[in-house]
Each structure stands twice: as structure tokens, then as C-alpha cells.
Amino acid sequence: GWRLLAVFTLGTVLMRSAGCCLNDVADRDFDRHVKRTAQRPVTRGAVSVRAALTLGAVLALAAFALVLTTNTATTWLSFAALAVAVVYPYAKRHVAMPQAVLGVAFSFGIPMAFAAVQGSVPPLAWALLAGNLFWVLAYDTEYAMVDRDDDLRIGMRTSAITLGRFDVVAVMGFYGVYLASWGLLGFGHGLGGGFALGLAAAAAQALWHWSLIRGRSREGCFKAFRLNHWVGFALFAGIAADLAMRP
Numbered sequence: 494g495w496r497l498l499a500v501f502t503l504g505t506v507l508m509r510s511a512g513c514c515l516n517d518v519a520d521r522d523f524d525r526h527v528k529r530t531a532q533r534p535v536t537r538g539a540v541s542v543r544a545a546l547t548l549g550a551v552l553a554l555a556a557f558a559l560v561l562t563t564n565t566a567t568t569w570l571s572f573a574a575l576a577v578a579v580v581y582p583y584a585k586r587h588v589a590m591p592q593a594v595l596g597v598a599f600s601f602g603i604p605m606a607f608a609a610v611q612g613s614v615p616p617l618a619w620a621l622l623a624g625n626l627f628w629v630l631a632y633d634t635e636y637a638m639v640d641r642d643d644d645l646r647i648g649m650r651t652s653a654i655t656l657g658r659f660d661v662v663a664v665m666g667f668y669g670v671y672l673a674s675w676g677l678l679g680f681g682h683g684l685g686g687g688f689a690l691g692l693a694a695a696a697a698q699a700l701w702h703w704s705l706i707r708g709r710s711r712e713g714c715f716k717a718f719r720l721n722h723w724v725g726f727a728l729f730a731g732i733a734a735d736l737a738m739r740p
Contacts, residue, residue: 496562497563497606497609497610500559500560500562500563500609501602501605501606501609503556503559504556504559504560504602505602507552507553507555507556507559508552508553508556508574508578509599510549510552511548511549511550511552511553511556511578512549512578512581512598513549514545514546514548514549514552515546515549515578515579515582516581516582517533517534517535517536517545518535518542518545518546518549519582519583520536520582520585521533521535521536521542523647523649524536525537526643526646526647527640527643527644527647528640528643529639529640529643529711529715530640553575556571557571560605563608563609564608564609564612566608566609566612566613566614567605567608567609570601570604570605570608570614571605573601574598574601574602574605577594577597577598577601578598580594581594581595581598585649585650585651586649586650587650588650589650589652589655590630590652590655591650591651591652592629592630592633592634592637592651592652593626593630593652595629595633596625596626596627596628596629596630596633597622597626599625599629600621600622600625600626600629601622603618603621603622603625604618604619604622606618617678617682620674620678621675621678623674624670624671624674624675624678625671625675627667627668627670627671627674628667628668628671628721628724628725630652630667631664631665631667631668631671631699631721632717632718632721632724633652633718634651634652634653634656634660634663634664634667635664635702635706635714635715635717635718635721636714636715636718637651637652637653637654638653638660638706638709638714639711639714639715639718640653641653641654660709661703661706661707661709664702664703664706665699665703668696668699668702668724669699672692672695672696672699675692675728676692679692679732684731684732684735684736685735686735686738687731687732687733687734687735687736687737687738688728688731688732688734688735689731690731690734691727691728691729691730691731691732691734691735692727692728692731694727694730694731695724695725695727695728695731698720698723698724698727699724702717702720702721705717
């Protein structure tokens, strides 16, 4: 329904914004050494740590207020989602592929949405989460490729560093797993022509991203990262169109 669509859309915006506040505080001493992030407000002192954390808390509480309009199952899942979001900024110090942690954080809305609609989380939700995680791995590795030289110098861990010269191949593999898994799940649950068009549009964009990142330039990798919302939108539009065409 439209109410739940609004709750999850606004909740996503609020929680990702809260996560940015926490991430910028956690990384403030690292960000000043990275060309792309040196001018972030907390890093350059334009916003205090206390102000950033206060704003993050307000945003998170606003998101939680939206969760409370759903049901008990969704509310409990929101605590797990919050825990993963809090852990992510610190995973970059200890985990070789912190983008995988981010993938779980960014995908947790999927089981939460199923819980909000059905009151429980079926296997399909976890399968979609696993597939979506590979999309996050793809675009956040593109993002990490932008900062690789700086991250190597300051000792940060990222998927771009871990993958090394196989980074471009891995990104395309991540896109492939994401699109193949969602394609199999979608067609397996009765989606048809509209979904196929959306899937094809997403795949075409992934191939275009290959042309942007294959040279590993900062500009190309950052452009590919910034345009990834259209990959997700293509699948969303395909699913919505397919359902709309049904009698």
C-alpha cells in the first residue's frame, strides 16, 4: 500500500542520512587525508562532533517513529538493522571487504518490508537481500576505487584494495550475480515481460559502467558510482510495470 511505500521510502532517506552523520564522525581523522573527503563538514571543523551525532540521533529517532507505525516484527528487525549500520564505519578498520557489511545494512529494508506486509519474513526476502548485497558490493567498490591511493596510504581497508588488479572484473561479477539472482527470483515468482525489460535496462547500464571504470580513473569510477540509482530504478520500474499490466 501507499502508506508503507511512504514509510519505507522516507525511512530509507532518514536512516542513510543518520548513517552519514555517524560515518563522518567515525572517519573524521581519516577523511582529512583523502582528497575527496577532506572538506566534509565534521572533518574541517565546520560542524562539531556533538552536533553531527545529535543530528544523527534525531534522524534515527524519526526513522524509528516511522517503524512504530508498522508492526512488532518490523520493529524488532529495525534494531538489527541499526546495529549493522552502527558497525559499518568501524568495519573499514578491520574487515577486508567492509562493503559487504554496508551491503547488509543497505539491504535490510527488504526483510523489514516483507515483515511489515506479511507479519513474517519468508525465504524470498533473505534471498533478495543476498542478491541486493552484490549490487552494493558493485557500486561501493566503484566508490572505493576513487579513493584507493589515499586509503592505501592511511591504512584503510576497502574492497578495491583487497581485490587489487581484479577490481574491474569483480565489479562486473558483482553486477552479474545481482542481476542474475533477482532475475531468477523474479521470473520464478511469476514476473514477466515488464520485469524482463527492467532487467535488460539494468544490465545495459552495468555494461556502460564497465566502460567508465575499466580505466580506473577517479572521474570515471565516481561517475559510475553516482549513477547507480538508475540501475536500481530500472528493476523497480520493471517490477512495478509488470504488476501494473496484470488484469
